[in-house]
Amino acid sequence: MHAANLLGLDRGAMESLFEGMGHKPFHARQVLKWIHKHGVTDFEQMTDLSKRLRAQLLAETVVVAPRIIAEQPSADGTRKWVLELDCGNRIESVLIPDGERTTLCVSTQAGCALECSFCSTARQGFNRNLSTAEIVGQVWVATRTLETPLTNVVMMGMGEPLANMEALLPALSIIQDDLAYGLSKYRVTVSTAGIVPALKRLREASDVSLAVSLHAANNPLRDELVPINRKYPLEELIPACRDFIANDKRRKITWEYVMLDGVNDSDQHARELIRLLEGTPSKMNLIPFNPFPGAGYRPSPPERIEAFRQRLMKSGIISITRKTRGDDIDAACGQLVGKIADRSRRVGLREAVA
Ligand code: SAH
Numbered sequence: 001m002h003a004a005n006l007l008g009l010d011r012g013a014m015e016s017l018f019e020g021m022g023h024k025p026f027h028a029r030q031v032l033k034w035i036h037k038h039g040v041t042d043f044e045q046m047t048d049l050s051k052r053l054r055a056q057l058l059a060e061t062v063v064v065a066p067r068i069i070a071e072q073p074s075a076d077g078t079r080k081w082v083l084e085l086d087c088g089n090r091i092e093s094v095l096i097p098d099g100e101r102t103t104l105c106v107s108t109q110a111g112c113a114l115e116c117s118f119c120s121t122a123r124q125g126f127n128r129n130l131s132t133a134e135i136v137g138q139v140w141v142a143t144r145t146l147e148t149p150l151t152n153v154v155m156m157g158m159g160e161p162l163a164n165m166e167a168l169l170p171a172l173s174i175i176q177d178d179l180a181y182g183l184s185k186y187r188v189t190v191s192t193a194g195i196v197p198a199l200k201r202l203r204e205a206s207d208v209s210l211a212v213s214l215h216a217a218n219n220p221l222r223d224e225l226v227p228i229n230r231k232y233p234l235e236e237l238i239p240a241c242r243d244f245i246a247n248d249k250r251r252k253i254t255w256e257y258v259m260l261d262g263v264n265d266s267d268q269h270a271r272e273l274i275r276l277l278e279g280t281p282s283k284m285n286l287i288p289f290n291p292f293p294g295a296g297y298r299p300s301p302p303e304r305i306e307a308f309r310q311r312l313m314k315s316g317i318i319s320i321t322r323k324t325r326g327d328d329i330d331a332a333c334g335q336l337v338g339k340i341a342d343r344s345r346r347v348g349l350r351e352a353v354a
Pocket of ligand 1: 116118119120155156157158159160161191192193211212213256257258287288289290291
């Protein structure tokens with residue numbers, strides 16, 4: 001039998017495990033704290049557990065975080081970790097300090113199957129889903145190096161979080177658990193290209209914040225930039241997003257919109273966007289395009305981005321231009337490229353989201 005990796009068990013799962021081992025479920029609380037709050041992975045140091053439980057944990061479970069291959073600091077304070085999951089699968093997570101806030105950008109898949117035309121992760125194809133332990137492991141690794149607490153987690157690294165729901169949901173529950181990282185629903189954000197059925201499931205299972213990679217306000221253009229749109233077009237996506245926040249008047253959807261020169265950045269595009277989002281509580285993140293070799297797109301000039309932003313602001317949509325962070329270490333949006341061992345396993349879009 002495969003030893004359970006305790007890093008990937010949320011409170012409920014750990015309680016069941018301990019009960020199955022003949023112990024009281026409340027020990028889960030102690031172990032969660034040891035692992036996530038204190039960073040202790042050696043059972044011998046978990047001094048409030050009985051000898052018998054410690055011996056059993058040692059025999060039947062493990063606590064294994066992804067291995068750090070490289071840690072790169074950027075000139076602007078951003079830090080990127082390259083983590084090895086198994087022979088050949090590497091992922092990246094990025095830490096972004098910004099004043100009082102320290103945000104970790106976490107990967108949910110090795111590679112990505114969605115084939116968004118402007119994203120470099122897409123170019124390497126999809127290799128596999130991360131496990132809950134591998135998702136939480138990124139938070140665990142980052143937390144160990146921090147002097148100040150981690151304040152925000154965004155699922156905006158490599159991969160499409162909503163194509164990996166089985167691992168994502170328990171990971172969110174650990175990240176939000178007071179005994180682990182204790183981040184509130186406003187401080188945990190899942191970003192998606194728009195897998196509508198999974199969005200509905202997420203809404204039922206979790207109360208995290210939602211960011212949606214929109215990038216275009218009409219179907220023909222979005223079909224091209226974000227091909228998953230062919231399966232879940234705007235007329236399905238937008239109502240699903242509205243539903244997601246319907247029960248909480250304080251909530252807004254965060255939209256991500258990459259600014260591509262001459263592609264989606266005209267005044268006409270801004271007008272279309274305003275019309276599309278009418279009636280949906282929204283916050284707009286304009287992302288300057290981060291170019292990479294062979295991308296085939298150019299970033300919109302800063303004046304164009306600002307004019308676009310002003311138009312949205314005038315219509316009442318709070319809009320900010322996202323600072324490009326960590327681009328000297330290829331840690332900026334859409335620049336994460338882990339090393340994938342076997343590209344022959346690259347699967348097509350339809351297969352991966354089926
Ligand atoms: N799959 C998820 C999360 C990962 S991408 C999603 O699509 O939301 C995180 C954000 O970076 C997305 O909004 C994505 O569209 C954007 N992005 C991808 N490539 C980019 C690039 N080259 N420049 C700027 N932003 C990019």
